[in-house]
Amino acid sequence: MANEETTRSVDAVRPRRLDLPVVARHPLGHGFLRLSLDAPPDWLSLPGQFINVLCESDMAALAASEGRDAEVEADWPRATGIELIRRWPVVRRPFSVSRVGTMADVASPGRVAHEVGRMRLEILVRAVGTGSRFLHSRPVGSLLNAVGPLGNHFAPPQDDRLCILVGGGCGVAPIFGLADHLADLGKPCLCFFGAKDAGDMPVTYRRTPEPTGSRIAPTEVVEEFAEDDIPAVLATEDGSAGFRGMVTDALEAYLRDAWKGEPLALFGCGPTAMLKALGAVAARHGLPCQMSLERFMGCGIGVCLSCAAKRRDPSSEKGWTYRLTCRDGPVVDAADMIWD
Amino acid sequence: MIRPEVDLSVTLGRIAMKNPIATASGCSGYGEELARFFDLSLLGAFVTKSITLKPREGHPPPRLTETRAGMLNAIGLANVGVETFLAEKLPALEAFRVPVIVNVAGSTREEYVEVAAALDAAPAVAGIELNVSCPNVKEGGMEFGVEARTLAGLVEAVRQKVSRATLIVKLSPNVTDIAATARAAAEAGADALSLINTLRGMAVDGWTGRPALTNVTGGLSGPAIKPVALYMVRRVWQEVAGPRGVPILGLGGVQFVEDVLEFLRAGATAVAVGTANFVDPETAPKLVEGLREALGRLGCGSPRDMVGAMDLPK
Incomplete structure (x- = not known):
């Protein structure tokens, strides 16, 4: 589908409330978990959009996921199965759709048997509070109640300029889907991923990444980008993998040393401090920059x-x-x- | 048992509602947001967020936090202002073919009157709901709705300029005696009363000492406040609304069909859904269908027959 046509179709999609079965769980260490969810065949979303997830399933879904009889209140249909009084957290938690695709073409480690024609969504969940720990506890086959797709999305550039995708911490989530999308559109991409240390990166390494100190060295070690051959520059605060320092410092160094002034487009998602620094880098070099806020x-x-x-x-x-x-x-x- | 055909229609002032389920102000936007999830014409009425004379940006975030069985918010009346509301939001709402009740807020009596008059002149506005939980800047910041005389003065002034639309006064629960403010509003010309607005509350992080909201205090909503709301609806129905025939729009923690039945029995003619919309935007239309079934099960042909109907100890 052409880019503009996809955008029009996605913008016309109405969000729905859905029970999405967990079809695969990929623990990535350091409290990161990639959850693959089975979505309806007509699911349509673009990178940047999110789903708002109930972090304690409704009673029936919870019972079903635990193999209990869900028909405890069968004689009295509740208006909604979500009982606020017994719930914590009370409100839903937003998660960027990390990747989306048909079951067959989302190439992620730990892929499960798939049914052709179904869609698969991935979200990245870091265990930080009650809600995210609840999501971590959900087994394969359990249902997550989600509202989506919600929000706007990243806009790919009109020309074939290099797209630089910058992610930090859990904020790398939409970067994977954005990279997939840009690659599908034939746009050249380069990713910058930042974390505290090598283990703190929510990615799958094909081999142990090497420290490069103050050098900017794009690598092919990130499994998630292997299919599209997208190079990634890793930056860690302790220097244990790739560049030693903040990911925005790595970007600054790249622009200083390797950039010849050709048109670039920056895309970012991550903690507020990172986005603020990224915005400053973009402004300093007069580069267009889209970022996803949390x-x-x-x-x-x-x-x-x-x-x-x-x-x-x-x-x-x-x-x-x-x-x-x-x-x-x-x-x-x-x-x-x-x-x- | 032969179940009677259930007629869900009710009347709130001069507003003919096809069922007693409405949305609550501030939890339903301007209509277009929830309309992405269901057909708004399924509702008995739609209540907008608070509209003020001038556009307002609202308080700096964070504006909302969760509490046990509820939510605490201090949005600060962020809204587009009455001019833009009438020009842009109202026509869109009108297209949904649902009775529109516009919630009005202000910081002076004159502001309320000006906004209410502008809304009364718009035929698409079926009702005007006064949010009287705003500080009165000319009288030392005391809320309009906490003192009976101040409230009566405000309602009388607005009443003079509102001749067509149904005038509803949304009572604050942060008062010593809700019957006193309810009586003042009814005597000053309110066609209906809605209660309760949020309860004043606060949340603070015990480890850091930081308040959860920039505004420090906020309004508590959700199931946590339902018992308070039920009590106040009952008291106002007994003391004021029942004897005078002034209908009540009840709200505070409504989420299930049982909650709707409880509010009707306490004395509400119609019921509004607020916080529950955030978790399940389709709550209100589900309650309409659930209520139809519940009334059938009770052998009750109309929600009107349930209003105030409690089986009290002898």
Whole structure:
């Protein structure tokens, strides 16, 4: 499907509330887990979009996933199976769709037997709180209740300029899907991944990555990019793999030493501090940069207004307005951001 | 048992609702957001977020946090302002063919009056709901809705400019006696009362001492406040609404069909769904169908027959 046509189709998709079966679990160490979910055949989403996941399944789904009889309240249909009183966390948790594809073509380690025609979504979950630990506990075959697809998405460049994808921590999640998408469109890509140390990287290594100190050395060690031959520059704070330092410092070094000034497009997702630094790098070099923000969300569908973030707005007296991360995001133009 | 044909229709002031289920202000946006999940015309009424005279950006985030069985929010009345609302949001809402109740907030009596008058002039607005939990900047920041005399003054002033739309006053639970403010609102000309608004609350991290919200305090909603809401609906129904025939739109932690039945029995004519929309945006239409079945099961032909119907100890 042509790029514009895909975008139009995706923008016309209405989000749905779905029970998505867990079809595979890939623990990646350091509290990272990649969950593969079975989605309806008509699922359509683009990189950057997210699903809002109930971190404690409804009682029936929970019972079913644990092999118990789900018909405990069969004589009285509840309006909704989600009982807030017994639930914690109360509200859903947003997760970027990390990768999406038919079961056959999502090439990820630990692939399970697949059914042709079904779609598969992947999310990346780092165990940090009650909600994410709940997701870590879900076995294959259990159901995750999700609302999606939600939010906007990254826009590929119109020309064939090099796309530089920068991810940090759990924020690398949408980078995988974005790389798949850009590769499908024939756009050249280079990834920069940052983490505290070599083990902290939510990727599968084909071999042990080497430390390169202050040198920028794109490698082929990331299994997830093998199929599309996308090189990745790794950066670790302790120097145990790739560049020693922050991923944005690695990018800065690359631009200083290897870049000849040809057109580039930057894409980023990661912790707020990383995005802020990435925005500064982009501004310094006059490069276009799209980034996916992370914010706490009460609803994910644009009604609770809790995920507001400041954006430049020349039409406003103050020069900025609050925009919703769930609806007017999560992908934003770095130049529009105002960091508090 | 032969189940009667259930007629779900109710009347709230002059608003003919096809069923007693409405959305709650602030939990349903301007309509277009929830309309992506269900047909809004299935609802008895749609209540918008608070609209003010001028657009408002709202409080700096974080604006919302979870609490046990509930949520605490301090959004700060972020909204597009009445002018944009009338020009852009209302026509879109009108197309959904659902009675529209517009929630109104202000920081002075004049602001409320101006917004309410502009809305009353728009035929697509079926009802105006006054959010009286806002600080009155001219009177030392005390909320309009906590003191009966201040509240009566506000409702009277708005009433003079609202002749067509149904005027609903949304009562604050942060008062000593909700019957006193309910009586003041009814005597000042309210066609209906909605209760309860959120309970004032606070959340703080015990380890760091940091408040969960930038605004420090916020409004508590969700199942955590349902017993308070039921009590207040009952009290207002007994003391004010019942004797005067002023209907109540009940809300506070409604999520299940049982909750709707409970609010009806406490004295509400209609019921609004708020926080539950965040977790399941399809809650309201499911409640409509669930209520139809529940009433059939109870052998009750209309939710009107349930209003105030409690089986009290002799």
